[in-house]
Every structure is written in C-alpha cells, then in structure tokens.
Amino acid sequence: MLNSIPEGAVGGQGTANFRLEPPHGEDWLAVGDAAGAYDPLTSQGIYKALAGGLQAADAITDRLSGEARDFTAYGESLARSWEEYLKLRAHLYTRETRWPGEPFWQARQAQAAPAPGAWWACCRGESGVS
C-alpha cells in the first residue's frame, strides 16, 4: 500500500445540503437524513439524526395521547434547528482563514455571507468569543 500508485482519474462528489419541507405529513414524520442533510464540515448529521429521533418520538406520543392534533410543532422545531445549523455553518466557514485564494473556501465563504451579527447569536456563548 505504501508504494501503491492510484490508477485512473480521481474524482470528487459534492455534498448536499437539503431540508425536506415539510418534514411530515398527516400520518408520517421524516427523521435524520430523510429530513435533512448537512455539510460534513459541520459534523451535524449524527447529532441531528439522534435529536430528531427524540423529537419525533415526543411528537408521536403527543399525537397518540391527543395532546397534539398534528405534527406541525415537530416541523417547526426542525425548521428552527435548520436555522441554527445555517448559522453554525456560516460561522465555521468564515472562521477558516488559511486559504483565502482557494476556490473551495471562497465558494463556501461567499455562500455563508452571514447576516450581520448572525454568528454571534449562534455561537458567542459556545466559543467564548466576546
């Protein structure tokens, strides 16, 4: 392996950011990757899948017990979670300053273009930056 030489062209595959909207119907809920996919740089996939699973379980319990008439609250919760993700993603993209001339980072930093103060709302407490 140490002396092996790759054969053929090396390719890449972009990663998807998507959110299913709405992430529920009358009698179903989407959870984890079925509800949304996240940039791997943010490491949110497993966390969001686990957190979404817990929220879905609560939503189903509320529905079965008659506390909720539908899954609207679940959808709203996932929408808030997505907004938090976008802020975190923008924060992480703009923190990277080592390769300002690289198209990879230029594209992400242009995409991030956070609204003024957005990352403060997201990350001020977590990062300890004041």
Ligand SMILES: Cc1cc2nc3c(=O)[nH]c(=O)nc-3n(C[C@H](O)[C@H](O)[C@H](O)COP(=O)(O)OP(=O)(O)OC[C@H]3O[C@@H](n4cnc5c(N)ncnc54)[C@H](O)[C@@H]3O)c2cc1C
């Ligand atoms: C290469 C790679 C690296 C990743 N690295 C990270 C990371 O470092 N950190 C991070 O947070 N996230 C990472 N992710 C993302 C993370 O793995 C997913 O976001 C997360 O696993 C989603 O959980 P899930 O339960 O929705 O789906 P999954 O974990 O994919 O679980 C779905 C399960 O359903 C099963 N299944 C599918 N169809 C059927 C069927 N018809 N019947 C029965 N079972 C079925 C599948 O076999 C699978 O076990 C990575 C993803 C990939 C592909």
